[in-house]
Amino acid sequence: MEKKLYYKINTYGCQMNVHESEKIAGMLEDMGYTSCDDEKDADIIVFNTCAIRDGAETKVLGNIGATKKLKKLKPDLIIAVCGCMTQQKARADLIKEKYPQVSIVFGTHNLSEFQNYLLRYKKDKKKIFELWDKTEQINEHVPLYRTSGYNAWVNIMYGCNNFCTYCIVPYVRGREISRNFDDIICEVKELVSEGYATITLLGQNVNSYGNDIDDKNITFANLLKELDKIEGDYVLKFMTSHPKDLSCEVIDVIANSKHISHTIHLPVQSGNNRILKLMNRRYTIEHYKSLIDAIKQKISDAKITTDIIVGFPTETEEEFMDTYNLVKDVGYSGVFAFMYSPRAGTPASKMEGQIDDKTKHDRVNRLLKLSRQIIQNQSKTYVGNRYKALCTEKKGTNTICTLDCGKSVIVENSDIKPGKFYNILVNKLEKNMLYGTVCKD
Numbered sequence: 001m002e003k004k005l006y007y008k009i010n011t012y013g014c015q016m017n018v019h020e021s022e023k024i025a026g027m028l029e030d031m032g033y034t035s036c037d038d039e040k041d042a043d044i045i046v047f048n049t050c051a052i053r054d055g056a057e058t059k060v061l062g063n064i065g066a067t068k069k070l071k072k073l074k075p076d077l078i079i080a081v082c083g084c085m086t087q088q089k090a091r092a093d094l095i096k097e098k099y100p101q102v103s104i105v106f107g108t109h110n111l112s113e114f115q116n117y118l119l120r121y122k123k124d125k126k127k128i129f130e131l132w133d134k135t136e137q138i139n140e141h142v143p144l145y146r147t148s149g150y151n152a153w154v155n156i157m158y159g160c161n162n163f164c165t166y167c168i169v170p171y172v173r174g175r176e177i178s179r180n181f182d183d184i185i186c187e188v189k190e191l192v193s194e195g196y197a198t199i200t201l202l203g204q205n206v207n208s209y210g211n212d213i214d215d216k217n218i219t220f221a222n223l224l225k226e227l228d229k230i231e232g233d234y235v236l237k238f239m240t241s242h243p244k245d246l247s248c249e250v251i252d253v254i255a256n257s258k259h260i261s262h263t264i265h266l267p268v269q270s271g272n273n274r275i276l277k278l279m280n281r282r283y284t285i286e287h288y289k290s291l292i293d294a295i296k297q298k299i300s301d302a303k304i305t306t307d308i309i310v311g312f313p314t315e316t317e318e319e320f321m322d323t324y325n326l327v328k329d330v331g332y333s334g335v336f337a338f339m340y341s342p343r344a345g346t347p348a349s350k351m352e353g354q355i356d357d358k359t360k361h362d363r364v365n366r367l368l369k370l371s372r373q374i375i376q377n378q379s380k381t382y383v384g385n386r387y388k389a390l391c392t393e394k395k396g397t398n399t400i401c402t403l404d405c406g407k408s409v410i411v412e413n414s415d416i417k418p419g420k421f422y423n424i425l426v427n428k429l430e431k432n433m434l435y436g437t438v439c440k441d
């Protein structure tokens with residue numbers, strides 16, 4: 001009998017990477033490998049890396065470094081590194097020079113070639129370092145092994161054209177390429193029929209879906225409209241929206257839809273116009289606020305979440321306070337706040353007036369404290385209301401249900417089943433946790 005082969009994938013970064021790891025897993029499963037939890041049992045370890053902030057790169061380099069010992073104990077172990085970090089030539093070179101235990105390195109544009117690289121390496125044992133500088137064509141035929149439970153990720157587009165001055169993504173992911181409209185519809189139909197409860201559409205800027213396709217009917221609004229027609233019990237989510245491109249039409253489609261989530265992630269990055277301009281975000285805070293007003297007016301139970309960068313070069317205390325006050329005014333249901341991290345090759349990394357770490361820490365902590373307070377206050381408003389919620393987990397005699405906005409509600413002593421939607425009446429808030437009961441009708 002042939003020896004069973006095991007793989008372990010370590011994923012860093014955003015949902016795009018999580019989904020791409022499902023493609024790597026699909027290719028490995030296709031070759032007869034089985035997933036394992038412990039690196040010690042693995043015959044191949046894949047690091048799918050992120051480059052968004054310095055911390056993300058330092059962490060992954062540390063973890064790749066730690067595989068040196070394993071490789072010594074198990075010389076046949078294959079270590080592969082891919083993703084946004086290796087798409088930068090300087091990083092790929094660093095791995096080549098300083099991490100001799102790594103055998104295969106590739107980038108974001110040639111992910112679908114991974115199976116070929118692995119077969120080639122296994123045959124001739126020659127190290128592979130291969131980076132492409134762009135995606136020629138989307139490969140629709142990569143096997144997929146979904147690992148995200150009741151949620152299925154669906155790419156609608158790749159890359160980004162926006163070049164926010166702080167961001168590495170356009171350099172490591174290339175220009176926007178939209179997937180074929182009908183391919184997306186087909187994939188979502190199949191996922192709904194397989195019973196996935198949530199379907200999350202992925203793109204760096206989903207609102208520009210279709211801009212690269214020569215047909216004016218291929219737009220994000222029309223894609224959402226068409227997807228919403230698919231029959232079934234599921235919720236459709238998407239990320240990420242860019243405020244410069246989110247149209248009133250899309251807000252209307254969400255408001256009138258049956259399946260689209262009312263939780264909208266709308267990254268603001270800063271509450272100050274001078275900083276937004278330096279960031280090349282191409283909207284004003286007045287425009288952003290008008291979008292928030294339109295969302296709240298058209299979708300009465302809308303929840304809004306955001307991303308914020310503090311300590312962008314030259315940001316003053318007053319300018320930071322504009323962001324702080326914006327967070328207070330909007331009443332976000334989730335704030336992902338980051339300290340600005342200079343990325344090599346981006347315009348902001350060369351700007352004068354870089355802010356010291358202490359100030360960045362202080363600002364991020366103040367913002368996160370405020371956001372926690374807001375979310376805590378919001379929790380009370382759930383009590384006494386009914387919500388459609390997805391049952392996600394059994395914990396002893398308790399069942400955990402997740403609301404559209406991501407909040408958990410504990411249902412005690414119930415036989416409801418994970419993976420299904422239920423109507424839940426939230427009846428108390430205790431120690432910051434919501435409790436509810438299932439409504440029978």
Ligand code: SAH
Nearest residue numbers: 166167204240267307308309338339340341
């Ligand atoms: N395409 C998405 C998100 C991209 S990255 C969008 O445009 O919203 C996710 C978040 O990381 C960004 O929204 C931003 O807040 C943060 N980010 C990006 N580059 C960063 C940097 N250099 N330093 C700190 N945070 C950064």
Ligand code: SF4
Nearest residue numbers: 160162163164167169
């Ligand atoms: Fe980065 Fe801006 Fe593109 Fe988002 S829209 S990926 S923040 S460049």
Ligand code: F3S
Nearest residue numbers: 013014050051052084
């Ligand atoms: Fe995502 Fe990190 Fe790349 S946030 S797109 S994995 S740089």
